[in-house]
Amino acid sequence: MRCARCLIWPCRSCWSAATNVSSPTVASTTPPTAEPRRPCVAVALSGGRDSTALCHATVRAAQALGLRVVALHVHHGLQPEADDWVRHLQRQCGRWRRAGWPLRLRVARLTQRPPAGASIEAWARQQRHQMLARLAAEEGATLLLLAHHAQDQAETVLLQALRGAGAAGLAAMPASVVRGGLTWARPWLACSPDAIDHYVDRHGLSHIEDPSNRDPRFERNRLRVQVWPGLLAAFPDAEQALGTVARQAWQAAELIDEVAAADLATLRSPSDGLDQRAWLALSPARQRASLRRWLKEQGAGQASERFIERLLSELPRARSGRWPVDALCELRLYRGTLRLARLTPGNTAATDTALWPPTAPTACLVLPSGLGWVQLRAVEEGGLPWSRLAGSTWRPRGGGERFSLGPDRPARSLKQQFQALGVPAWQRQGPLLWSGEQLLWVPGLGVEARARAAAGEPQLSLRWSAEAPDAAAQQLE
Numbered sequence: 194m195r196c197a198r199c200l201i202w203p204c205r206s207c208w209s210a211a212t213n214v215s216s217p218t219v220a221s222t223t224p225p226t227a228e229p230r231r232p233c234v235a236v237a238l239s240g241g242r243d244s245t246a247l248c249h250a251t252v253r254a255a256q257a258l259g260l261r262v263v264a265l266h267v268h269h270g271l272q273p274e275a276d277d278w279v280r281h282l283q284r285q286c287g288r289w290r291r292a293g294w295p296l297r298l299r300v301a302r303l304t305q306r307p308p309a310g311a312s313i314e315a316w317a318r319q320q321r322h323q324m325l326a327r328l329a330a331e332e333g334a335t336l337l338l339l340a341h342h343a344q345d346q347a348e349t350v351l352l353q354a355l356r357g358a359g360a361a362g363l364a365a366m367p368a369s370v371v372r373g374g375l376t377w378a379r380p381w382l383a384c385s386p387d388a389i390d391h392y393v394d395r396h397g398l399s400h401i402e403d404p405s406n407r408d409p410r411f412e413r414n415r416l417r418v419q420v421w422p423g424l425l426a427a428f429p430d431a432e433q434a435l436g437t438v439a440r441q442a443w444q445a446a447e448l449i450d451e452v453a454a455a456d457l458a459t460l461r462s463p464s465d466g467l468d469q470r471a472w473l474a475l476s477p478a479r480q481r482a483s484l485r486r487w488l489k490e491q492g493a494g495q496a497s498e499r500f501i502e503r504l505l506s507e508l509p510r511a512r513s514g515r516w517p518v519d520a521l522c523e524l525r526l527y528r529g530t531l532r533l534a535r536l537t538p539g540n541t542a543a544t545d546t547a548l549w550p551p552t553a554p555t556a557c558l559v560l561p562s563g564l565g566w567v568q569l570r571a572v573e574e575g576g577l578p579w580s581r582l583a584g585s586t587w588r589p590r591g592g593g594e595r596f597s598l599g600p601d602r603p604a605r606s607l608k609q610q611f612q613a614l615g616v617p618a619w620q621r622q623g624p625l626l627w628s629g630e631q632l633l634w635v636p637g638l639g640v641e642a643r644a645r646a647a648a649g650e651p652q653l654s655l656r657w658s659a660e661a662p663d664a665a666a667q668q669l670e
């Protein structure tokens with residue numbers, strides 16, 4: 194029997210190491226099922242080709258090893274075909290179970306909807322991961338398998354590179370990571386999709402085709418359809434080479450993090466702030482790394498490259514100051530110590546003022562209340578007057594708003610105008626800019642006719658996006 198590291202068929206020692214299970218009597222929690230208490234492996238099963246193959250291979254191996262398998266499927270409630278997929282999985286898993294295989298299917302349906310302005314892809318991923326972790330815990334599984342393969346990994350490296358990511362982003366998806374007691378593993382991360390195809394054909398496996406995998410609104414699909422075939426034709430080894438980039442970036446990221454941790458041990462003030470003088474004594478590379486790690490430890494998330502560079506240029510001369518990190522927190526320098534201040538709902542006004550209205554035309558700004566990001570650019574005509582920004586506010590679409598495309602054109606509903614201009618659905622979800630009760634600007638439609646700047650007046654154009662243009666590296670997918 195081949196081992197998981199050699200792909201497709203796992204061996205007893207791999208399962209034992211990954212599940213941390215040394216004897217069949219050990220199971221972490223009581224499963225809500227009448228199954229005998231055998232160690233349990235969970236497989237994240239979308240129903241697509243790869244996870245179907247992984248589930249099939251896992252159950253075959255598990256049967257020989259005396260393990261039980263639970264296939265976890267998350268119904269996002271976003272696509273009309275999703276109910277059919279569940280029925281397909283129930284039939285398929287039912288057949289395998291009747292054949293005596295130690296398999297059980299758990300399906301969970303998400304009841305929440307993505308908030309207005311959020312990236313649907315990122316929201317679905319985050320919700321799916323939460324749900325998978327919960328179901329795995331309920332089933333007593335300490336190992337969860339995902340079916341990403343070498344091409345998925347290569348695509349992730351490329352996408353991260355195109356976002357300008359550093360080592361942590363280029364490290365792409367880890368082959369295995371432990372979170373909250375659950376090991377998330379990708380046993381096929383070095384496996385080519387052709388090998389999976391071959392496996393699917395050999396075992397005559399049926400699987401679903403998710404039409405959203407071809408939707409060009411998603412950057413991964415554009416890369417897969419428009420770029421990947423040409424790239425492989427010109428560089429046949431691209432998949433392996435990009436996999437190597439990921440592994441090397443992972444090692445580099447680990448090293449950077451270790452150095453940062455050691456530096457932080459000497460930089461931290463007694464109140465968990467950052468000592469400005471000690472920090473300034475470091476080399477710029479170590480300043481960057483320690484600042485990033487400290488911000489992450491403080492709960493500020495992954496700081497953007499732009500933000501770190503700004504601090505590196507401004508902190509050496511600063512005696513005091515405030516730097517907004519995002520809508521929820523800001524960095525404050527006072528008496529030589531940097532601290533992260535969390536802006537609670539009671540004092541978010543401070544954040545809003547810090548972030549909006551902006552003072553420079555080239556900024557990329559995070560909007561308050563998770564409404565996304567906006568980029569500004571000075572323009573000569575057809576823009577919004579700078580003077581209109583004072584006192585302006587962002588609000589999600591409420592329904593009933595009317596918008597006029599030109600001075601002599603009638604005001605019509607946003608839906609009609611979006612349709613008239615062929616604005617894609619994802620752009621219609623952005624927030625609207627208001628001045629009191631006057632609508633100023635709408636993503637995809639632009640400046641409202643009555644708000645447009647006169648010739649010669651200083652003016653700007655706006656561009657909205659749900660995600661930060663240099664979005665932070667996603668470690669899980």
Ligand SMILES: Nc1ncnc2c1ncn2[C@@H]1O[C@H](COP(=O)(O)OP(=O)(O)OP(=O)(O)O)[C@@H](O)[C@H]1O
Binds near residue numbers: 237242244245266321
């Ligand atoms: N709805 C879901 N429920 C459970 N697991 C999922 C779901 N969607 C994705 N996954 C897991 O995440 C992996 C990667 O997701 P991705 O969206 O790239 O795959 P897919 O195109 O939906 O299907 P597949 O990888 O099975 O061909 C899947 O292989 C699967 O293990």
